[in-house]
Amino acid sequence: MSAKFVVGYDGSEASRRALDxxxxxxxxxxxxxxxxxxxxxxxxxxxxxSELEERHKRRREELERAEKALISPVLExxxxxxxxxxxxxxxxxxxxxxxxxxxEMAAVQIVIGRNGHTQLGSRIFxxxxxxxxxxxxxxxTIVP
Amino acid sequence: MTHKSFSAAFAAVVALMLSAMSAQAQTVxxxxxxxxxxxxxxxxxxxxxxxxxxxIAWIVVWLVVAATVFTIYFGFIQFRVVGxxxxxxxxxxxxxxxxxxxxxxxxxxxxxxxxxxxxxxAGVAVAVSIGGAGATFWMILAGLLGMASKFTECTLGxxxxxxxxxxxxxxxxxxxxxxGFAERGLPGGKFLAVLFSIFCxxxxxxxxxxxxxxxxxxxxxxxxxxxxxxxxxxxxAVVVFAVIVGxxxxxxxxxxxxxxxxxxxxVGTALVIILMNxxxxxxxFGQIFNGAFTGNGIVGGMIGALIQxxxxxxxxxxxxxxxxxxxxxxxxxKEPITEGFVSLLEPFIDTVVICTMTALVIIISGQLLxxxxxxxYIINEAGQVTTATGATGVGLTSAAFESAFSWFPYLLVxxxxxxxFSTMLSWSYYGLKAWTYMFGExxxxxxxxxxxxxxxxxIGAAASLGPVIDFSDAAxxxxxxxxxxxxxxxxxxxxxxxxxYLSRLKSGEIKRFK
Numbered sequence: 337m338s339a340k341f342v343v344g345y346d347g348s349e350a351s352r353r354a355l356d357x358x359x360x361x362x363x364x365x366x367x368x369x370x371x372x373x374x375x376x377x378x379x380x381x382x383x384x385x386s387e388l389e390e391r392h393k394r395r396r397e398e399l400e401r402a403e404k405a406l407i408s409p410v411l412e413x414x415x416x417x418x419x420x421x422x423x424x425x426x427x428x429x430x431x432x433x434x435x436x437x438x439x440e441m442a443a444v445q446i447v448i449g450r451n452g453h454t455q456l457g458s459r460i461f462x463x464x465x466x467x468x469x470x471x472x473x474x475x476x477t478i479v480p
Numbered sequence: 481m482t483h484k485s486f487s488a489a490f491a492a493v494v495a496l497m498l499s500a501m502s503a504q505a506q507t508v509x510x511x512x513x514x515x516x517x518x519x520x521x522x523x524x525x526x527x528x529x530x531x532x533x534x535x536i537a538w539i540v541v542w543l544v545v546a547a548t549v550f551t552i553y554f555g556f557i558q559f560r561v562v563g564x565x566x567x568x569x570x571x572x573x574x575x576x577x578x579x580x581x582x583x584x585x586x587x588x589x590x591x592x593x594x595x596x597x598x599x600x601x602a603g604v605a606v607a608v609s610i611g612g613a614g615a616t617f618w619m620i621l622a623g624l625l626g627m628a629s630k631f632t633e634c635t636l637g638x639x640x641x642x643x644x645x646x647x648x649x650x651x652x653x654x655x656x657x658x659x660g661f662a663e664r665g666l667p668g669g670k671f672l673a674v675l676f677s678i679f680c681x682x683x684x685x686x687x688x689x690x691x692x693x694x695x696x697x698x699x700x701x702x703x704x705x706x707x708x709x710x711x712x713x714x715x716x717a718v719v720v721f722a723v724i725v726g727x728x729x730x731x732x733x734x735x736x737x738x739x740x741x742x743x744x745x746x747v748g749t750a751l752v753i754i755l756m757n758x759x760x761x762x763x764x765f766g767q768i769f770n771g772a773f774t775g776n777g778i779v780g781g782m783i784g785a786l787i788q789x790x791x792x793x794x795x796x797x798x799x800x801x802x803x804x805x806x807x808x809x810x811x812x813x814k815e816p817i818t819e820g821f822v823s824l825l826e827p828f829i830d831t832v833v834i835c836t837m838t839a840l841v842i843i844i845s846g847q848l849l850x851x852x853x854x855x856x857y858i859i860n861e862a863g864q865v866t867t868a869t870g871a872t873g874v875g876l877t878s879a880a881f882e883s884a885f886s887w888f889p890y891l892l893v894x895x896x897x898x899x900x901f902s903t904m905l906s907w908s909y910y911g912l913k914a915w916t917y918m919f920g921e922x923x924x925x926x927x928x929x930x931x932x933x934x935x936x937x938x939i940g941a942a943a944s945l946g947p948v949i950d951f952s953d954a955a956x957x958x959x960x961x962x963x964x965x966x967x968x969x970x971x972x973x974x975x976x977x978x979x980x981y982l983s984r985l986k987s988g989e990i991k992r993f994k
Contacts, residue, residue, distance in 0.1 A: 379571050379583035382736045385590055385909040388582050388810035393647030395580045427580030 338420065339367035340443040342474075344434050344464070346373060347406050350449025354479045358447045359414055367444070368420040371410060372437050373402050377427040399425055431467035439473050446476040509709050509942045516939060517947035520954075524947075527954040536783060539957045540790050546800055546964040547625035550632050553971060554978065558627035558824050564985070565821040572994045573818070581812030584822045591807035591823065593736070594688075594906030595830050596743055597899035598874065599796030601892070602695040604838040605876035606949065608848060609864050611788025612778040612857055613764070614771025616839040618789025623831025626799030627824040632967050635820030635974045636660060637805030638813065651809025652910075653680075653802035653963045654917045660970045672966050673917070676802060679958040680914035681929070683803070686952035687795060688907020689933060690940025692900035694948045695874045697941040699896045702875050703889050713941030717934040719901070724908050725930050732905060739902045742895040743834075749891075750837040753884045757844045764843040777856025779863045791953060794960065796835055797827040801956055802963035803910050815990070817977045838877055845880040873945055908933050 341358040345351045358369050375398055383391065407423045414421050426433050438446050450465045465478045528537045551558065567573060568584050607615040633653065640659040641651025654673040661669025697712035722728045754761060767776070772789075775781035798804055804823060811819050842848065849858045849866045857865040864872065869879040874896060881888040908930065915929040916922075940948055984990050 375580065377580050379574065379579070380585050382589050382593075382740065383582070383586050384732055384736060385594070385807050385810075385906055388587065388590055388807070389648050389650050391582045391810060392643075392649055392812070396647050398580070428576075 339365070339445075340370050340441050341367055342370045342372055342434065342438045342441065342443040342446045344374070344430070344446070344448040345371045345407070345410065348449065348451065350451050350479070352449070354447045354449035354477075355410070355414075357477065357479045358445075359417070359419060361445075361447075362419050363417075368422060369414060370437070370441060370443065371407055371421065371423040372434055373407055373423070373425045374430045374433045375399075375402065375425070375427045376430060378429070395427075431464045431471065434464075434468065435471055435473055443474055445474055446472050447479060448476070449479050512710070512939055512942040513944050513947065516943050516951070520947065520951045523958075524950045524954045527957050528950070535780060537787060539961070540787050542964065543790055543794050543800060543957070543960060544622070544625070546960075546967070547622065547629050550628035550967070550971065551625050554628055554631065554975065556628075557631055557978070558624065558828075561821050562825070565825050567992075568818050568822050569825070572992055573990065574812075574993060576993060578812050582810045584811055584813070584818065587808045587811040587819065588822050588825065589740075590906075591804045592826055592829065593739055593902050594803065594807055594910070595796065595798050595826060595903075596834060597903040598692055598695045598896065599687075599792070600830065600834045600838055601746070601877050601896065601899070602691075602698075602874035603792045603796050604835045605842060605873055605880075607788045607792035608839055608842055609867060609872050609876055610778070611780075611785040612771045612776050612865055613767040613839070613843050613848065614769075614773070614775060614778075614782070614785035615789040615792070616768045616836060616843075617772030618786045619793040619835055619839070620789075620832055622790045622793035623797055623799075623827045623835070626793065626797050626827040626831065629800035629964070629967070630797070630804060630827055631820040631824040632971055632974050633800065633802055633805040633963065634808040634823035635816050635977060636967070636970055637809040637816075638811060638819045639816035639973070639977070641809040649810045650806075650913060652806035652913055653959075653966065654914060655809075656805070656970060657962075657966045660973060661966070664969065664973070666969055669966075672962055676959060676962040676966075677914035677918045679955060679962060680802070681911050681918075682955035683801070683952075683959045684907040684911025684914070685933065685936045686948075686955035688803075688911065689904055689936050690943070690948050691952040692903050693937045693940035694943065694945060696897050696900040698945070699874045699878060699889075699893050702871070702878060703893050709942040710938055711941075713938030716901070716904070716941065717937040720904055720908065720937060721930070721934045723905060724933070725927065735898055735902050735905070739898050742898050745891065746895055747834060747837060749881065749885065749888065750841050753841050753881065754837065754844065756884065760844045761840065764840055767843055768839070776850075777854070777859065778865060779859060793827075793831050793835070795953055795956055797830040798956070799827045800960045800964050800967070802959050803907070806910050806913055807906070815977075815981055817974070817981045820974070820978075841884075842876060842880040845883045847876060847880045847883075904937070 341361060343355050343358045345355060362369055402425050407425065411421050411423055424437055434446060446468060448465060448468060468476050527539055530536060531538050569588060571583060574583060607619060636656040637651045640656035641649055642655055643649050653676045657673040657676060658669045693713055693716055697709045700712055701707055723732050772785055773782050775785050778784050804826060808819050808823050813819060847868045849868060850856060851858055860866045867876050871879050878889045878892050911933060912926060912929050916925055919925045
């Protein structure tokens with residue numbers, strides 16, 4: 337079994353840096369890049385009746401879009417470079433879900449990019465990097 | 481003409497115009513009221529007709545009997561599974577792979593936002609001002625029994641929902657009446673479904689719309705001074721139109737965020753008032769129990785209190801009415817019965833908790849006047865209990881809260897407007913589902929209903945409380961007549977689901993994920 341590097345990927349500049357870092361690691365020491373995209377979701381949020389009706393349809397569309405527009409092109413690109421890669425798209429709390437996937441896949445490392453929020457911003461909204469640094473089940477690299 | 485006399489004349493003309501306008505406006509309200517009362521009277525009279533030889537409305541007996549039958553048939557389900565219901569709501573049995581789908585919590589929250597509202601604030605005030613404090617006892621009992629009705633209908637709502645190829649899910653009595661009856665080989669399912677849809681449209685226009693607009697206007701004019709009701713109606717209609725036709729989701733989204741907050745604030749304030757007067761709570765419950773069996777001098781005695789209690793409870797928590805089955809049916813679950821378990825919390829939260837709080841505040845604050853010598857209520861010429869400020873409906877609740885916190889009416893105005901608005905949005909959806917069930921899905925059909933819905937907001941705000949509340953009740957109860965008739969035939973299906981699920985839960989086949 338090859339060593340798995342879980343990369344939190346949302347298409348942002350920061351997440352691309354994280355991906356480059358992970359790809360670099362894999363090139364050096366071998367292993368698999370696992371692209372993880374988490375769609376922010378809480379089962380305790382409030383939806384209107386018509387939103388409930390369409391939720392199943394919307395979810396399917398959201399997953400499809402994430403797969404097609406975000407994950408597939410990147411997977412292809414790094415596979416061309418001869419790097420083993422897989423992906424996971426999930427719903428949930430971003431940091432918690434990344435931790436869970438890392439555990440399930442017995443990953444060796446989590447790699448994420450840092451968005452560079454202001455201190456106040458991350459105090460109010462919480463930062464994924466901060467949460468992972470505290471709760472990650474495996475070593476976690478935060479790429480600046 | 482001097483400058484001075486000119487301005488005086490001008491002022492006189494303006495004053496004359498204003499008074500003419502307001503007189504005109506008054507007649508708009510009066511005309512709406514008369515036409516509305518005349519055209520709906522027969523329907524109201526039919527629904528509230530007494531059983532021959534008694535003074536008991538047959539509809540109340542119908543509701544009480546149904547809730548009791550379901551309670552006994554399912555072995556007091558509402559008391560047996562509450563722990564499991566809470567575990568389901570908190571997501572302990574939800575498959576993590578279904579994240580992103582409608583959760584039990586979301587289905588419950590949406591259904592609750594359709595029921596918690598003016599029924600809890602204004603409806604309770606109506607109940608105690610006609611039925612005295614004793615009506616509260618019957619309301620609580622109706623709430624507890626109603627949990628079983630809600631359980632039955634919401635289980636069926638999920639079991640027989642429609643799942644369209646494009647992934648949309650919709651359900652409700654119209655679907656379980658047709659599919660469930662067909663499955664059992666019974667005739668008449670389609671007929672009941674159409675009948676239900678007709679009443680559901682009327683219920684959406686009545687309780688889900690006119691009553692809301694009416695009480696919102698009463699509270700607005702109570703705080704900011706009298707002005708014609710149709711003005712409130714037009715403003716409401718424009719905003720509702722913007723959301724349901726214009727698709728301006730941001731308005732709906734803001735309401736959804738604020739409504740739960742207002743609910744918490746309302747219950748919180750009620751709790752504070754109750755705690756501040758903790759020494760009087762015992763006496764208040766004494767009045768409730770005593771009044772429940774004696775009536776304490778209200779018109780109709782114990783039966784009068786009972787009828788008011790059950791009427792307002794059914795109007796508030798909608799158990800047996802079938803509306804909640806529409807909201808609950810979109811949940812993601814493999815076991816329809818789980819949504820039944822979750823839905824039975826609804827009448828408890830709505831009626832047993834929130835309605836009781838409103839009633840306690842009204843009673844504690846001494847709004848219901850009693851004769852110091854006999855201890856009986858002072859009844860006015862309208863047959864209602866005389867209140868300290870002479871107010872009824874939402875005005876009575878407002879006065880009761882105001883006696884503890886003078887700023888409360890302003891908060892209540894915001895709460896009432898938002899509750900009214902969110903209930904209207906929920907019911908516009910329920911009504912639309914029934915409408916498209918009858919007339920088919922399509923842009924034109926949907927727009928027709930939505931326009932009618934908005935027109936009724938104006939009528940509701942302009943008409944006076946009496947005819948509006950009678951029509952609203954009549955329409956909602958007509959839904960219950962059809963829905964409950966169907967539930968009697970379909971309850972063995974629910975029983976089978978229940979037994980199967982409980983045995984699998986016991987054997988550990990139903991897995992807990994957290």
